[in-house]
Amino acid sequence: MPLSLLKYGLRNRHVSFNDIPPTPELKPSYDVVILGGGGHGLAAAYYLSHVHGIRDVAVLEKGYLAGGNTARNTTVVRSNYMTEPSVRFYKEAVKLYETMSEDLGFNIMFSQRGQLTLAHSEATLRSFHLRAEMGKHMGTRIEVVDPKTVAEICPLLNLDMGGQHEVLGGLWHEDGGTARHDAVAWGYAKRAAERGVEIHQRTEVTGFEKNGNRVTHVKTNRGKIAAGQVLQAAGGLNGHVAGLAGIRLPIRCFPLQAMVTQPLKPFLDTLISSANLHTYILQSSRGELVIGGGSDPYQLASTRSTLDQKEHLAEGALHLFPFLHKVKLLRQWAGITDMTPDYSPVMGASPLENYWLDCGWGTWGFKATPVAGKYMAETVARGRVSDILKPFDLQRFEKFELLNEMGATAASH
Amino acid sequence: MKLLTCPVNGTRNITEFQYLGPVRAASAEDPGELTEALFFAENPLGVLTEWWRHTPSNTVFIAERHTVTDEILATYLPSRKPD
Numbered sequence: 001m002p003l004s005l006l007k008y009g010l011r012n013r014h015v016s017f018n019d020i021p022p023t024p025e026l027k028p029s030y031d032v033v034i035l036g037g038g039g040h041g042l043a044a045a046y047y048l049s050h051v052h053g054i055r056d057v058a059v060l061e062k063g064y065l066a067g068g069n070t071a072r073n074t075t076v077v078r079s080n081y082m083t084e085p086s087v088r089f090y091k092e093a094v095k096l097y098e099t100m101s102e103d104l105g106f107n108i109m110f111s112q113r114g115q116l117t118l119a120h121s122e123a124t125l126r127s128f129h130l131r132a133e134m135g136k137h138m139g140t141r142i143e144v145v146d147p148k149t150v151a152e153i154c155p156l157l158n159l160d161m162g163g164q165h166e167v168l169g170g171l172w173h174e175d176g177g178t179a180r181h182d183a184v185a186w187g188y189a190k191r192a193a194e195r196g197v198e199i200h201q202r203t204e205v206t207g208f209e210k211n212g213n214r215v216t217h218v219k220t221n222r223g224k225i226a227a228g229q230v231l232q233a234a235g236g237l238n239g240h241v242a243g244l245a246g247i248r249l250p251i252r253c254f255p256l257q258a259m260v261t262q263p264l265k266p267f268l269d270t271l272i273s274s275a276n277l278h279t280y281i282l283q284s285s286r287g288e289l290v291i292g293g294g295s296d297p298y299q300l301a302s303t304r305s306t307l308d309q310k311e312h313l314a315e316g317a318l319h320l321f322p323f324l325h326k327v328k329l330l331r332q333w334a335g336i337t338d339m340t341p342d343y344s345p346v347m348g349a350s351p352l353e354n355y356w357l358d359c360g361w362g363t364w365g366f367k368a369t370p371v372a373g374k375y376m377a378e379t380v381a382r383g384r385v386s387d388i389l390k391p392f393d394l395q396r397f398e399k400f401e402l403l404n405e406m407g408a409t410a411a412s413h
Numbered sequence: 414m415k416l417l418t419c420p421v422n423g424t425r426n427i428t429e430f431q432y433l434g435p436v437r438a439a440s441a442e443d444p445g446e447l448t449e450a451l452f453f454a455e456n457p458l459g460v461l462t463e464w465w466r467h468t469p470s471n472t473v474f475i476a477e478r479h480t481v482t483d484e485i486l487a488t489y490l491p492s493r494k495p496d
Contacts (some may be wrong), residue, residue, distance in 0.1 A: 252454050253456055299461060300480055301480050301481050397452045
C-alpha cells in the first residue's frame, strides 16, 4: 500500500463526496424548466448545459432522482424495430450508449452482448424477416437465424422440439445489450449539475399559468417559477401533467411488471426474448436473472403488482430454461407505462409555443434515454423540432400517419 | 386474487373477465370526433367507467373503477345504470 494512501486513511478530515448537490431553493425564474427527473429529463439537461450552453435549467422531480420508470425498466438497449424512423432513432441511441461511459466519465456498465428474440410461430418468423431487412437497410447488426444457430448462440435454451412452443427461428440482434439504468441517470445528473443545472427533488408540478399560447409560470408544491421553455418528460404521469397544461395526449396507463431471481453463476450471455411467451430474460452483472415484462390487462396508474402477472412471467421463464424451477425470486416490482396507440413515443412540439413533449415512452423508454435527451435538448435550444424527431410528432394521429411498432417491443401487450 | 362482480353471475375471479376499455365519450360515427374516438381514450387519475366481459357467460357490462387505488366501485348492465 502506498504511504500516501495510508496517511489519507488515517487522517480525520475527509471531504465528503457527492455526485449530485442537495436540492437548492427554487429561483424565481429559469430559462428552461424540465418536468421529470428521470433519465430522459436529465439527459436533456446534460445536452442543454454541455452542448447548447444553456445552464439556467431546473429539473423538477416529484419523487427522488430517477426513481420512476428509470429505476423500474429492465435495462435493455436495442434497435431492432420495424419502421425506418424508429430504427434510425434507436440506432443512434445504441451508438450513444457505446461511448456513454467515456463521454460522461461515469461507468454505466454497458454490456453489448446481443439480443435473441425467439419465434414459436410462422407469423412471428415473418415479422422477423421484416425487421431484419429494415435493420440491415439502416445499417444495424440484425439477422434471422435458424434453430441450429439459436442453439449455438444460447446452448442452454429449451428449443421445445415437437412441443407447443417449438423454436422455429430467432432474430439475432448483435447490437443489443444492457446498461446500468441508475448509472445512466446519475451520470447525466452529475455532469449536468457541474454545469449549473439545478435538480429539484420532491418538487411536484401542480399547475401552469399561461398567457395566450405560452406557458409563463410552472406552479409547484414549493412555489411558483417563471419558465422560458418547458420540457415535459414525466414518464408514467405524462398524461396527467400534460392535462394540467391543457394538452390532451393519446396515452393510456398500464402497469408493467418485472422481477429478479437470486444471483446465479453466469450462464446466460445474451438477452433472450419471446414474443409468444410474452417473456424476456437476461442475466445481470450480479448474476441475478431479470425477468420481464408483463403488462397488466387493464388500465391502472398504480405500481402495485399482481400474482397473476408474476406467475405468467415465471411460466415463460421456465419454458425457456426449465432448470430454473427451484430458483427463488428476490425482488419484484411494477412501473406505470404511458402507452400510445401505435407503440411509438410522442416527441416534439405541443399545441403550446414554448412547451415541448418527450412522452408516450410506454414500455420502451430506457433505451432511448441518450438520443431523446440529445434531440429534445436541440429542439428546445433552437425552438424548432429536430428532423429525426418529426415522425414522432403529436400531430401524426390527426394525419393518420401512425408509426406502428406493435410487436417490436419486447414486453407483452 | 382480485375479484370482480358480474351483474348476472355474481362475484368471480378477475381472470374470468376480459377488459374492453373505457366507455368512450367521443363517437367514431361523428367525423369531427373520429381522431378523438380512435386514439385519445379516457385515462383519468380517478374513477374510470369501462367495459368488461365475463368470458364464460359472455356477459358484457360496465364497471366503475378507480385507476389509482384499483378499487371497483360499481358494476352494472348497460341497460340498468343506477341513479
